[in-house]
Amino acid sequence: MSETVALEIPNQADRQARAVAARTQRRLKDVLLEWINRAEAEPPMESLADDQVLALCDLQSHQLSQRLFAQSQGASLSRLIG
Structure with missing residues (x-):
């Protein structure tokens, strides 16, 4: 199950994601989703x-x-x- 959300991301994260999307010829939302999935798979130590x-x-x-x-x-x- 998935859910659509709208959120504001910092300018630096936006620039980096857009650069990756352009370099890899992917959609911005696909890059951001990949980052979220990676963060979920590798949670920070403090969590x-x-x-x-x-x-x-x-x-x-x-x-x-x-x-x-x-x-x-x-x-x-x-x-x-x-």
Whole structure:
């Protein structure tokens, strides 16, 4: 379900949206709708509940640990081969 709304947006946002619309040959409303959908998919950190923030931190920490481990394994292998 969708709803039509009228709203005023700041001049800077209007200019940016119009520039994107012109550059990508899309309608202004399609660009704005894409931005709204993206904002909904990636909510700002301050809008998340505490448990969601903690889960996100845990996930990011785990991903960082995995990358660092992979890098250290690659460096160790390079030393052994080289």
